[in-house]
Amino acid sequence: MLRLRNVSRSYGDGPVFRDLSLTVDSGEVVAVIGPSGVGKTTLLRTLALSLEPDDGAVALDGTDVWTAEESERLALRRRVGMVFQEASLFDAPVARNVEYGLRIRRPWADRLQAQLRSLVGLHEPADAVGDALDVVGLSEKATQRADSLSGGEAQRVSFARALAYDPDVLLLDEPTSDLDPRNTAVIEDAMAKARDRGIGVVVATHDMHQAERVADRVAVLLDDGVTEVGPTERIFEDPSDERTRKFISGELVY
Amino acid sequence: MPLESVAPLLPIVLGSPVTADLPALLGGPVAADLPALLDLPFRDGYVWSIIYVSLYVSLTAVALSTLFSIPIAVVMGFTDFPGKQFAKSVINTGMGFPSVVVGLLVLFAVSNQGPLGALDLVFTKQAMIMSQFVLATPPITAISLAAISGVDQNVRDAARVLGGTRVDVALVVLKEARYGIATAILAGFGRAISEVGSVLIVGGNITGADGISKTRTLTTAIQLEARQGQYETAMILGAVLVALVLTVNAVVIRLGDQGVHR
Numbered sequence: 001m002l003r004l005r006n007v008s009r010s011y012g013d014g015p016v017f018r019d020l021s022l023t024v025d026s027g028e029v030v031a032v033i034g035p036s037g038v039g040k041t042t043l044l045r046t047l048a049l050s051l052e053p054d055d056g057a058v059a060l061d062g063t064d065v066w067t068a069e070e071s072e073r074l075a076l077r078r079r080v081g082m083v084f085q086e087a088s089l090f091d092a093p094v095a096r097n098v099e100y101g102l103r104i105r106r107p108w109a110d111r112l113q114a115q116l117r118s119l120v121g122l123h124e125p126a127d128a129v130g131d132a133l134d135v136v137g138l139s140e141k142a143t144q145r146a147d148s149l150s151g152g153e154a155q156r157v158s159f160a161r162a163l164a165y166d167p168d169v170l171l172l173d174e175p176t177s178d179l180d181p182r183n184t185a186v187i188e189d190a191m192a193k194a195r196d197r198g199i200g201v202v203v204a205t206h207d208m209h210q211a212e213r214v215a216d217r218v219a220v221l222l223d224d225g226v227t228e229v230g231p232t233e234r235i236f237e238d239p240s241d242e243r244t245r246k247f248i249s250g251e252l253v254y
Numbered sequence: 255m256p257l258e259s260v261a262p263l264l265p266i267v268l269g270s271p272v273t274a275d276l277p278a279l280l281g282g283p284v285a286a287d288l289p290a291l292l293d294l295p296f297r298d299g300y301v302w303s304i305i306y307v308s309l310y311v312s313l314t315a316v317a318l319s320t321l322f323s324i325p326i327a328v329v330m331g332f333t334d335f336p337g338k339q340f341a342k343s344v345i346n347t348g349m350g351f352p353s354v355v356v357g358l359l360v361l362f363a364v365s366n367q368g369p370l371g372a373l374d375l376v377f378t379k380q381a382m383i384m385s386q387f388v389l390a391t392p393p394i395t396a397i398s399l400a401a402i403s404g405v406d407q408n409v410r411d412a413a414r415v416l417g418g419t420r421v422d423v424a425l426v427v428l429k430e431a432r433y434g435i436a437t438a439i440l441a442g443f444g445r446a447i448s449e450v451g452s453v454l455i456v457g458g459n460i461t462g463a464d465g466i467s468k469t470r471t472l473t474t475a476i477q478l479e480a481r482q483g484q485y486e487t488a489m490i491l492g493a494v495l496v497a498l499v500l501t502v503n504a505v506v507i508r509l510g511d512q513g514v515h516r
Binding site: 045048050074077078080081082084086088089090091092100101104105158161162165171 | 406408409411412413414415416417418419422426429430
């Protein structure tokens with residue numbers, strides 16, 4: 001459904017990737033693995049429709065994103081969610097953070113009304129907020145301030161914030177690289193739940209074990225492009241590309 | 255006129271039966287607690303009229319200045335354009351611009367020969383608001399801009415990838431910068447209400463024949479009283495000015511705290 005075709009993107013003096021093609025279907029987890037600095041974040045931002053490629057096409061359900069009208073592009077962009085390595089929560093209570101995506105999708109009149117209601121303490125967050133917090137196991141923290149959370153909890157809230165508006169595609173950029181094993185397990189579990197809801201999940205990670213644990217398919221990003229994409233087991237057991245094999249076996253050191 | 259000098263006249267005006275009740279009317283514990291204020295040569299309404307003019311001029315100027323400054327700070331915080339650094343240094347220079355010179359320039363502008371001469375604004379509150387506006391705008395713009403620029407880029411990115419439009423992202427940034435912006439407005443208000451030079455030049459420190467302030471502010475009144483050797487009066491007015499500034503600060507900080515503990 002979300003499809004990159006022969007996409008190229010350069011940054012500064014050199015290309016980040018060239019001629020890259022990748023498809024993300026609903027209800028699957030795709031892991032993007034590769035060494036640091038190879039362009040995983042750029043790839044995810046391209047998939048998030050927030051970065052226009054220099055060349056090639058990006059399409060969501062067959063609609064070309066970057067030739068579409070501005071209003072249509074916004075509608076397409078709003079079907080995608082992204083979580084960064086850092087939680088980047090807003091300075092507000094947890095529930096208001098999680099509700100953000102829902103809130104900005106409402107008409108201005110409704111938003112204003114909800115704002116007034118929250119000023120007098122009458123605002124009740126939508127059910128989706130509680131559901132999303134349930135997925136990451138933080139329902140009881142809904143009324144706490146975001147800055148009172150631990151790093152792991154903040155990242156889980158950040159995940160819930162991207163999940164709450166039920167995106168079709170969810171992009172996770174190194175979501176657990178700063179987290180302890182327990183919080184990592186919660187996030188990985190939440191990825192599986194998102195997949196079960198029919199969301200296409202893309203996770204960029206430098207942790208190959210995590211890719212093995214969570215992904216249905218793996219894309220290996222080396223130097224200036226994807227060297228290989230395939231089912232997780234095959235990529236790890238029997239990679240067909242020589243450089244992929246060297247990277248996975250640890251021979252290719254960056 | 256001192257209140258005590260009025261008191262002996264009251265029975266004549268009101269008739270003798272009141273005389274017996276007069277100490278009760280004036281007296282009691284309240285009057286005993288306020289001898290300092292009652293002894294001072296304040297006419298009825300004099301102090302209040304000065305406070306009113308001070309607040310009216312400063313609050314109006316700061317409100318207008320805020321409406322003018324915040325959009326500029328938002329645009330400068332969100333866009334890159336040629337000459338941005340120059341614009342920033344102009345604003346920063348404006349923060350230290352001598353207020354008497356601002357007063358002089360506004361006086362030229364509103365004088366009969368000036369471009370706004372037809373509006374007949376010399377020695378009016380409106381002219382004072384104009385000069386206060388010019389003085390309050392640079393600090394409000396500069397401090398707001400610093401607060402807006404200081405908002406984490408990750409937070410802007412988050413608002414955008416969650417589906418925010420440019421307006422949504424700007425609103426998020428304004429909300430994240432709210433304490434800095436409150437500080438900016440306070441700084442502007444502090445500069446406006448404690449300013450003497452320009453309001454003296456464009457306002458003229460005028461009271462009406464009834465002693466009620468037309469363009470006299472707390473600052474210019476203090477300056478006048480001190481020059482006339484009325485140090486006690488000047489001190490009282492100074493205390494009122496300090497109390498006023500503290501009150502406004504406390505209200506703004508309280509509002510900010512509600513934002514934190516909501």
